[in-house]
Amino acid sequence: MIDLALVWVGIIGLGVLIYVVMDGFDLGIGILFPFIQGQPERDVMMNTVAPVWDGNETWMVLGGAGLFAAFPLVYSTVLSALYMPIILMVVALIFRGVAFEFRFKAHRTKYLWDLAFIGGSFFSSFFQGVILGAYIQGVETQNGIYSGGALDWLTPFSIFVGFGVVIMYAALGCAWLIMKTEADLQHKMYGLMPKLIMVLLVVFGAVSLYTPLSHPEIAQRWFSLPNLYYFSPVPVLVLILSGLILKACAQQKDVQPFVFTLGLVFLAFTGFVISLWPNIIPPSVSIWQAAAPESSMKFALVGAIILIPIILIYTFLSYWVFRDKVRIGDEGYH
Template identity: 75%
Template sequence: MIDLAIIWASIIALGVLIYIVLDGFDLGIGILFPFIKNHKHRDVMMNSVAPVWDGNETWMVLGGAGLFAAFPLVYATVLSALYIPIILMLVSLIFRGVAFEFRFKAHRSKYLWDWAFIWGSTLASFFQGVILGAYIQGIHVVNNAYAGGPLDWLTPFSLFTGVGVVMMYAALGCAWLILKTKEDLQQSMYHLMPKLLIGLLVIFVGVSLYTPFIHPEIASRWFTMPNLLYLSPVPVLVLLFSWLILRACRTQCDKQPFLYILCLVLITYAGFLISLWPNIIPPSVTLWQAAAPHSSQLFALIGVGILLPIIIAYTILTYWVFKNKVGVDDEGYH
């Protein structure tokens, strides 16, 4: 029999990765707004993502729907454990979306919408990181139900990962603007990227050192032989691509920083999956324990098999149509 739990876990993992990449640089635009004071440059920043920003969040919906269909225990327990940060994240995304649309229509109140866009983007990113940190720490499940308190998610580690995701999205947004803009704005991003990358590496080191302390099984997975030998390329590749990003910024290559930071995100995401496998609710609930009945998974998989290629196709088409650079004098989003 085909293992549908693994197929569904792969689909959800893919959806989350695509969301991190696409909505990551999208949210990163708002995080970078305070570094750019010129209003025309801010217009260019928003115009660079205007055709795609709302479509990027399709992948969040796919991930949530996939959990509900294939792993209802995860959907029920994780949402119960992380209800507060999830609600705060969604409120921030709503604020950000409203600010995105209203900013282009405003005149005297434009600066207010700028701040709404900045805080909506930053807080949405921060709470996504808090959710990630709380998830890594583990969720207390007893008799297939969440057995913890309403504030168990609020810890120094989850706040630290919240800052880490803000930093990561800012770096993605910076690389995106290097790719999509030109002249003064692009030069500003070239100079900002090394600072963001150093901060991001500090976050990576902090998470990598702290996570094994809270999960002994993760420590044994990474730091015992022969796993240590097999997994040693992960930190080496992180350092390699970090160096390549810095070199690309120094030589002012506009495509390489975005490609290299995508590789960096992919490597760190792979490390996250390696650390938790096969648990889908850390520290002890596996994919198969949380899976829906086989018939339910199969029924939902048929629908995803039809919709997923369509979503991927229109996403690729959108980015292809709007592949050119955006400048101050270009006609933008109105």
């Protein structure tokens, strides 16, 4: 007998992870814009993601639609708790998307669209982190209905996680630009990447300390035997991957920094899942308690089985077609 709730958790988790990776480096480019002043280099930065940036957000839609179909209780409860940061994130994404399209056509007002692109990228990343931090803290519910306040999401921890996600996306964007550019722009990214990794390690360490200290149930899951044996390699792997990134930057490798940064993101994602499992509405509602009726999950699964392979195929093709480096003077992807 297939556990459909677990299947849908896997589908939604896959969608979220792919979104974080793909839109992460995409948003990271906007976050890195203030470090690059020359318009030709900024054009190159945007052209590295111009063919794929809007397709990257497909995975956010997939995750939200899957949540609505398979876990409507989560959709209604968590979104009620996080309406404000979600709306602010969407507004920032709108600004960023409009700036992306208009910047290519503007001349006299190009600097304004640069600012809109920077602000949209930063604040959409920041509010994604705030949402994540508020979710980790837990959602107060009563009889399946959100019972907390309008500003429960706004805490020092959620704000800290917001800045942490900004740093993580900036590191992804930096690694992406190392892989996709050359000459002076690439050298600037080589110099910036080690600094971002050092800050990212501080963020990982702070979140890893705060989470078990403030949530005894998570501490019990992390430090009880035999779980401790399973989880203890994670911080070691984080340090190893960070060292490999620094070494790859020192040796000026093109692809390795991006691959190893993906490894860090994957470890952070798995740590998040392990900390909350099996709850889908922290701290106490499990995935089985929040699951939709079996008939609803089966019906939605048919559509997912058809659509997800199609999305994966066109995503792969778009990245494959535009796999080469982007250089100053190229026409770009208009």
